[in-house]
Amino acid sequence: MSVTSKSTDGAPNGAREYLTFRLDQEEYGIDILKVQEIRGYEPPTRIANAPEFIKGVVNLRGTIIPIVDMRLKFNCAQADYNSFTVVIILNLRSRVVGIVVDSVSDVMELTQDNIRIAPDIESAIDNSCILGLGSVGDRMLILLDIEKLMSSADMGLVSVHE
Known part of the structure; x- marks a missing residue:
């Protein structure tokens, strides 16, 4: 399916746009409105005593941003860093x-x-972080509630009181 420039507000039948990405052999989708930008991977600065899946932090135009390796979080078999590896910056x-x-x-x-x-x-x-399974043709996407996933207690990144 091609990229469309329609806003999700005016989309027919309550359609929403999802950014799709791969982790190991699975394809996931997150609400495009949560995505700020996509960047190439650069090794972050490690934080002592952080969980293994929190790779560290990077300085993005003066803002310190925690970096979560979703491959480690979701227990993927491999977590190789190559030219395709990217960081999705979420707001x-x-x-x-x-x-x-x-x-x-x-x-x-x-x-x-x-x-x-x-x-x-x-x-x-956590099943409460899965919105559902999206299907288009022979593609199957696991649709994530990325805000709920990032604010879960085991992540320790986003306060649930905000």
Whole structure:
């Protein structure tokens, strides 16, 4: 599906746009309105005693941003850093956070008809952070509530009281 420039407010049938990215063999989608920018991966400055999946922090135009490696967070088999590895900078409420992913695919517009309820199974992702499964053609996306995921207690990044 091609990238569209329509705003999600005027989209037909309540369609929303999702930025799609890959982690290992899976494809995920997050609300495009939460994305501030996409950058190439650069090694962050490590923070002592941070969980393994928090790679450290980077200075982005004067703002210190925590960097979460989603491949480690989701227990992916491999977490190699190569030319496709990118950091998606998210703007969540009043907090800016970066997430490391294997690659960014594209922007897809999905309507409610394209989204199914995710099965209730045990996984590395809290089920309450999965909005559903999006399908377009033969592609299946795991749609994440990235704000809820980043503000979960085990992340320790975004205050739930904001």
